[in-house]
Amino acid sequence: MNWPTQPKKKSPKLNSKMTLYTQAANNIRKTWLLVSVFLVFIIGLGWVFSRAYHSSNILVFAVVFSLIMNVGSFWYSDKIALAMSKAKPIEKQDSPELYRLVENLCITAGLPLPKIYIIPSAQPNAFATGRNKNHAVIAVTSGLLEKLDRAELEGVVAHELSHIGNKDMLLMTMVVVLVGFVSLAADMFTRSMFFGGLRGDSDSDDRGAGSILAIVGIVLAILSPLVAMLIQLAISRKREFLADASGALLTRYPDGLARALEKISADNSPMRTASTATAHLFIANPFRGKKISSLFMTHPPIKQRVAALREMSAK
Numbered sequence: 001m002n003w004p005t006q007p008k009k010k011s012p013k014l015n016s017k018m019t020l021y022t023q024a025a026n027n028i029r030k031t032w033l034l035v036s037v038f039l040v041f042i043i044g045l046g047w048v049f050s051r052a053y054h055s056s057n058i059l060v061f062a063v064v065f066s067l068i069m070n071v072g073s074f075w076y077s078d079k080i081a082l083a084m085s086k087a088k089p090i091e092k093q094d095s096p097e098l099y100r101l102v103e104n105l106c107i108t109a110g111l112p113l114p115k116i117y118i119i120p121s122a123q124p125n126a127f128a129t130g131r132n133k134n135h136a137v138i139a140v141t142s143g144l145l146e147k148l149d150r151a152e153l154e155g156v157v158a159h160e161l162s163h164i165g166n167k168d169m170l171l172m173t174m175v176v177v178l179v180g181f182v183s184l185a186a187d188m189f190t191r192s193m194f195f196g197g198l199r200g201d202s203d204s205d206d207r208g209a210g211s212i213l214a215i216v217g218i219v220l221a222i223l224s225p226l227v228a229m230l231i232q233l234a235i236s237r238k239r240e241f242l243a244d245a246s247g248a249l250l251t252r253y254p255d256g257l258a259r260a261l262e263k264i265s266a267d268n269s270p271m272r273t274a275s276t277a278t279a280h281l282f283i284a285n286p287f288r289g290k291k292i293s294s295l296f297m298t299h300p301p302i303k304q305r306v307a308a309l310r311e312m313s314a315k
Contacts, residue, residue, distance in 0.1 A: 078129040078137050081281060085273045087117035087139045098145065102138065102157055109161050109250055114138050123269040123288070124148060127281035128160040129169060136164045143269060148260055155247060155257030159283055162246035168239045236280050237300045244305050248312050258309035265302040
């Protein structure tokens with residue numbers, strides 16, 4: 001295959017790279033800001049619940065339970081995702097070309113070599129998981145190895161390494177904690193309505209305040225899971241665009257990843273091991289042929305991602 005040659009003049013290339021790196025840093029800061037705002041929302045939601053219940057004990061229990069549950073998922077989420085996908089670890093002798101490709105990109109990116117897994121599926125796809133760069137995993141399907149050429153495979157691997165380098169896994173773990181807490185608190189609040197959990201004091205003013213808090217609490221209980229889901233999806237989409245840009249910078253060949261995404265989206269092979277819990281991890285939506293509103297898709301449309309990569313390639 002003919003690889004693109006680098007221009008002799010370095011200044012335009014350097015300026016373009018600096019612009020892309022700056023944009024990547026801005027996206028990361030915006031995502032952290034979004035998480036901070038979400039955290040303030042949770043604190044406000046907790047205050048409403050505690051006032052409506054006239055007791056903070058049950059809210060404290062919910063927070064502690066949520067943290068324990070999600071800390072456990074933080075340590076074992078990679079193992080769970082790999083087990084659900086039926087991924088199997090491989091050694092260098094099992095796939096030397098893939099290993100060399102990952103090793104070379106890791107050296108370029110300055111990352112430790114992650115563990116490599118193969119998912120027995122004809123659908124071309126891949127994902128990265130792990131709590132940090134020192135405990136990272138890249139899983140690729142057997143279909144990806146069979147249906148993509150080297151430049152396209154390199155683009156996909158660079159995309160997944162960018163998720164690791166951009167610390168996306170840590171960020172998404174934080175989002176899981178926040179979303180898990182809101183969902184648990186909202187569910188607790190809704191269930192309490194059937195057991196007379198919301199009561200005002202004997203004083204009429206207190207009863208009025210309690211009624212207002214009850215109404216606000218019910219509205220928040222209904223809307224908070226939806227808000228949490230939308231924020232999670234928004235962050236997931238930001239991650240994909242950022243990983244595309246970072247991966248293209250790593251390979252210096254955006255067209256390779258663009259072609260890979262086109263091939264992946266055009267392939268209709270099913271992935272029976274994918275689930276809604278792991279779908280957001282993959283480089284592309286593993287559920288093919290299912291029409292889902294773009295509002296509830298965990299990935300940006302492939303056409304938008306390819307267009308952005310083509311624009312990078314043209315510069």
